[in-house]
Amino acid sequence: MPRKTINRQVKEPPLFDIFKPRGVAVQKNEFIIMNLDEFEAIRLADYLGLDHKESSLEMEISRSTFSRLITRARKKLARLIIEGKQLKIDGGQVHFRQNIYECHSCGHKFKMSIQEEVKTCPSCGSRNLFDLAGGFGHGRCCSNHSQHRGKGRGRGKRS
Ligand SMILES: [Zn+2]
Ligand SMILES: [Zn+2]
Structure with a gap:
């Protein structure tokens, strides 16, 4: 198919x-x-x-x-x-395979699997995190895609 x-x-x-x-x-x-x-x-x-x-x-x-x-x-x-x-x-x-977070308190940048949602900076414990995939409108859609690889249909284009 x-x-x-x-x-x-x-x-x-x-x-x-x-x-x-x-x-x-x-x-x-x-x-x-x-x-x-x-x-x-x-x-x-x-x-x-x-x-x-x-x-x-x-x-x-x-x-x-x-x-x-x-x-x-x-x-x-x-x-x-x-x-x-x-x-x-x-x-x-x-869709993204992994995500990057940037801490706006200490400047630390780190990578995580797209499936994981992170709320606090592992370096300083701040919750002031910027989620880069989220900034592009991605996150959950990417992890759904990777769990159903090849079965899901492409979602419509983001405006
Ligand atoms: Zn930090
Ligand atoms: Zn996505």
């Missing part, structure tokens, strides 16, 4: 989601939006140096889908540096 789900697996949320060129007054509508799946494609192929086959397996998509994805992502990075646009990483039909 062919898989219906179109969600792509992204290892973890990006640590940075907005990039802007120095000294350019940029309007809100001048953002280039890089989807989370495009970010992951850049991370796998260009940052880690995996080939397209390995990268596509990581993301659980076909190799040809991966090739289209990385081409689109590189085009956005090229526009960013040539045209001096702002870049925002957001959206895309993805």
